[in-house]
Amino acid sequence: MKSMLGSIVSLGICVALAGCAAQDPQQALDQAHAEYQGIVNDPQVQRSAPKDVVRAGEALERAQRFADYLGGAEDAIHYAYLSQRYSQIARHHSEQLLNQERASRLGLERERLRQLLQEARLLDAQQGRWLDDQMLSLAAAETDRGLVVTLGDVLFKTESAELEASANRTLLKLVAFLQLNPQRKVRVEGYSDNSGDATENLLLSRARARSVSRTLTDLGIDTARIEVVGYGERFPVAENASVRGRALNRRVEIVLSDEQGELGPIR
Incomplete structure (x- = not known):
């Protein structure tokens, strides 16, 4: 049983490595760079996920350095992938924060209207000489x-x-x-x-x-x-x-x- 499990894990690693080897380093860098530029040029992402933006930039720099070394293609692809993931995580965190802020504003608006309606009911209860x-x-x-x-x-x-x-x-x-x-x-x-x-x-x-x-x-x-x-x-x-x-x-x-x-x- 253990032998079979070890074989499956080994096969998975081989497939992953084969996939990385088959990928073009320059293509991976271009994709990572495009993702990174997207979050750098978005002030909302910069505000809501600054650490992820920094991580995406650092990983992209490493990918670029490895791409310049002979035999560094696999590491370049790896760090380009990490940069892309950090960029995507940053955008996801930004969207989460935006949704939370919208929900908060809606909650405040609902509370304002609730208070207005409560005041209106209190005022409406005083109908004696209300008209004049x-x-x-x-x-x-x-x-x-x-x-x-x-x-x-x-x-x-x-x-x-x-x-x-x-x-x-x-x-x-x-x-x-x-x-x-x-x-x-x-x-x-x-x-x-x-x-x-x-x-x-x-x-x-x-x-x-x-x-x-x-x-x-x-x-x-x-x-x-x-x-x-x-x-x-x-x-x-x-x-x-x-x-x-x-x-x-x-x-x-x-x-x-x-x-x-x-x-x-x-x-």
């Missing part, structure tokens, strides 16, 4: 387009459509108002200043309006009750010549329908 109080606390302005709630630029991250936590209270009040008035609808309108590229400003204004709309739907408002539009640089409320004026123009306006659910015409 909410309209006052929302600071809704009466305009020719109807009641308008304005979210200023400070409620968004700089040059981003991501809402700051400070916007939650206003949106929770709006959600509570809409829950108490199920016939009402809203139009979420995004605006920008005139700094930079007009097309990018238009896209950012739409993205901010969509971000507000998504938060409203996440908190239970039916999407059928929400319209979204971005106006970009159009319809400024202040002069764009000053810092304060531009900040006022970077805003999201939430237009409320009348009690019958009729929204005014789009601008």
